Amino acid sequence: MHFFPSRNITMYMAKLFIIRSFAVLTMLVLILMTLDLLGESGKILAVPGNDQGDVLQYISMRAPQIIARFLPFSALLGTLIAFAGLSQNSEVVAMKAAGLSAHQILAPMFVASLGVALISFVFNDAVVAPNTARLKVWQAAEYGAVAPNSDARNNVWVREGNDLIKAGNVVGSGDDTVLENVRIYLRANGGLRQVVTATQARYTGDAWQLENANSFDVATTTETKPGNLIIGRGITPDRFNYVKVDGDSLAFLPLMRAIDDLKAAGRHTDNLEGILWHKLSGPLSTLLMPLLGAVAAFGLARSGALFLRAVIGMALGFTYFVADNFALAMGNLGAYPPWIAAWGPFLLFFLIGETVLVRTEE
Numbered sequence: 508m509h510f511f512p513s514r515n516i517t518m519y520m521a522k523l524f525i526i527r528s529f530a531v532l533t534m535l536v537l538i539l540m541t542l543d544l545l546g547e548s549g550k551i552l553a554v555p556g557n558d559q560g561d562v563l564q565y566i567s568m569r570a571p572q573i574i575a576r577f578l579p580f581s582a583l584l585g586t587l588i589a590f591a592g593l594s595q596n597s598e599v600v601a602m603k604a605a606g607l608s609a610h611q612i613l614a615p616m617f618v619a620s621l622g623v624a625l626i627s628f629v630f631n632d633a634v635v636a637p638n639t640a641r642l643k644v645w646q647a648a649e650y651g652a653v654a655p656n657s658d659a660r661n662n663v664w665v666r667e668g669n670d671l672i673k674a675g676n677v678v679g680s681g682d683d684t685v686l687e688n689v690r691i692y693l694r695a696n697g698g699l700r701q702v703v704t705a706t707q708a709r710y711t712g713d714a715w716q717l718e719n720a721n722s723f724d725v726a727t728t729t730e731t732k733p734g735n736l737i738i739g740r741g742i743t744p745d746r747f748n749y750v751k752v753d754g755d756s757l758a759f760l761p762l763m764r765a766i767d768d769l770k771a772a773g774r775h776t777d778n779l780e781g782i783l784w785h786k787l788s789g790p791l792s793t794l795l796m797p798l799l800g801a802v803a804a805f806g807l808a809r810s811g812a813l814f815l816r817a818v819i820g821m822a823l824g825f826t827y828f829v830a831d832n833f834a835l836a837m838g839n840l841g842a843y844p845p846w847i848a849a850w851g852p853f854l855l856f857f858l859i860g861e862t863v864l865v866r867t868e869e
Contacts, residue, residue: 528585640756754782781838784849
């Protein structure tokens with residue numbers, strides 16, 4: 508009736524899982540980081556003024572991404588290695604002979620994997636997200652000098668009915684929002700009828716006032732200079748402020764607030780909601796690894812099927828990662844609801860793992 512075995516067995520199993528999982532993770536990070544540098548170090552050093560310090564800076568920003576992505580996979584391999592050793596030494600047989608069930612044998616690993624999941628979530632929020640944002644900005648500058656941070660947003664498009672508004676720069680927020688290098692495309696019956704340009708547009712409370720406006724009529728090919736114009740009644744500044752949110756570059760709570768702001772602005776947020784909930788389901792996937800790898804723990808080592816059982820456990824884990832990425836991609840396309848995209852594979856493979864364990868061992 509006790510879910511956990513003795514204290515010694517609990518600590519022994521948890522230690523096996525953690526040590527082997529992080530050993531595999533260290534090996535994977537070293538190998539993958541080396542392979543990544545083979546392609547990127549040349550691009551970094553090709554920029555005048557960059558040196559070895561910039562390569563080390565790239566490593567500091569790229570390594571957290573690799574750790575976050577391959578931590579669940581490392582947990583799977585660590586589980587398989589631990590269970591293969593336990594099975595080969597008949598330790599699992601000894602524990603079952605002592606009266607422990609399969610779930611009791613796995614219980615210490617479940618608790619250890621829950622701790623790893625918590626560490627992974629905090630690591631993703633505190634380290635991975637800000638470094639991902641910095642790395643994307645640096646890569647956008649082709650590893651050159653990065654402009655100082657500002658609140659300006661570039662090349663913003665807003666659609667109002669059939670008309671399109673492009674702002675070269677958007678500065679400020681709220682009622683103090685200023686649009687620079689404005690270009691307005693007025694369309695009718697599927698065709699362009701007029702193009703209005705202006706150096707600036709300021710929000711007046713319910714509309715936008717264009718400064719130094721020029722108007723070009725497509726039908727007559729004539730150009731006029733009306734000076735100041737009032738346009739865009741009903742178009743609020745928040746439609747220019749919330750342009751693009753990169754879910755991977757934001758922590759959980761900032762992303763949740765950004766989604767709320769986008770919803771208030773009438774924007775579509777299903778893809779971001781999928782990323783938001785995947786920030787929880789992703790780290791929690793380490794909980795599945797002892798369950799999916801449990802097939803390698805049971806059975807007699809002398810039966811000769813240990814390698815086959817390890818391959819089956821690895822295949823279950825790989826299938827989960829494929830299904831998880833597929834569901835997230837379908838969520839980004841809008842084919843799956845955000846909850847299904849983030850939690851569907853987790854729940855599906857939890858049921859598969861439990862079914863295999865109960866039908867074969869319990």
